[in-house]
Amino acid sequence: MSLKDTALIMVGYQNDYFATDGILRGVVEEPGRVDSVLAATVDLLARLRDTEITIVSTPIVLKPDYRALASPVGILNAIKESGAFAIGSKGAQVVPAIKPFEDRIITLSGKIGFNGFVNTELDEILKRRGIKNVWLAGMVTSLCIDSTGRAAYERGYNVSVLKDCTSARTAVEQDFFCTTVFPLYGSVIVGSDLKIAA
Numbered sequence: 001m002s003l004k005d006t007a008l009i010m011v012g013y014q015n016d017y018f019a020t021d022g023i024l025r026g027v028v029e030e031p032g033r034v035d036s037v038l039a040a041t042v043d044l045l046a047r048l049r050d051t052e053i054t055i056v057s058t059p060i061v062l063k064p065d066y067r068a069l070a071s072p073v074g075i076l077n078a079i080k081e082s083g084a085f086a087i088g089s090k091g092a093q094v095v096p097a098i099k100p101f102e103d104r105i106i107t108l109s110g111k112i113g114f115n116g117f118v119n120t121e122l123d124e125i126l127k128r129r130g131i132k133n134v135w136l137a138g139m140v141t142s143l144c145i146d147s148t149g150r151a152a153y154e155r156g157y158n159v160s161v162l163k164d165c166t167s168a169r170t171a172v173e174q175d176f177f178c179t180t181v182f183p184l185y186g187s188v189i190v191g192s193d194l195k196i197a198a
Helices: 033-048 074-082 096-104 122-128 141-154 171-184
Strands: 006-011 054-058 105-107 133-139 158-167 187-189
Touching (some): 006 033, 006 141, 033 133, 033 158, 096 105, 141 158, 158 171, 171 187
Parallel strands (some): 006 054, 054 105, 133 158, 158 187
16 A cells, blocks of 8 residues: 555544543543553654655534534534533644644644534545545544544545554444444554554
8 A cells, every 4th residue: 555645534633532631531431542542643653754645634623602513412412511622722722742743734624523524625635635545543433433434435535444543432342343343344454563664
């Protein structure tokens, strides 16, 4: 696989998920999982820095009135009720461990739900750069990762989910999606196992 026609799509690398005081850090119930996902992602970014891969971040940032979430249910309602990802808040900001790589990351605005393609220019950027393969990393496996992965597949991209750079709410859920759901439309890979040449 050529890195020139590959994109790493990063989902939710924000303080409200990854900081020790993040409002939604507790969504991931497996102890230590959030920290291991962040460490694996930072390691992968360090190895990808000098390659031709396209790296895109799709953060969720919401206006304080949460009008974009007019009738939310489930985790989107939890986001609204808790005040997570509010524009201008510490929680909506990129987690500090990712900041050293910001010069390599295209950050897209507009994401307000699960799917990174909705209300953003993600598809246009990938097409413009001749991307054929997408790797998905971030939070939460069963929601944003799955939704964005399916959308990528439906748009003709080859989809791979980075098992060590994603997390579901529980270990059981993570295993279920990686062994049963993702193979229906893509592949599951381990970032630390990838042989990357600059």
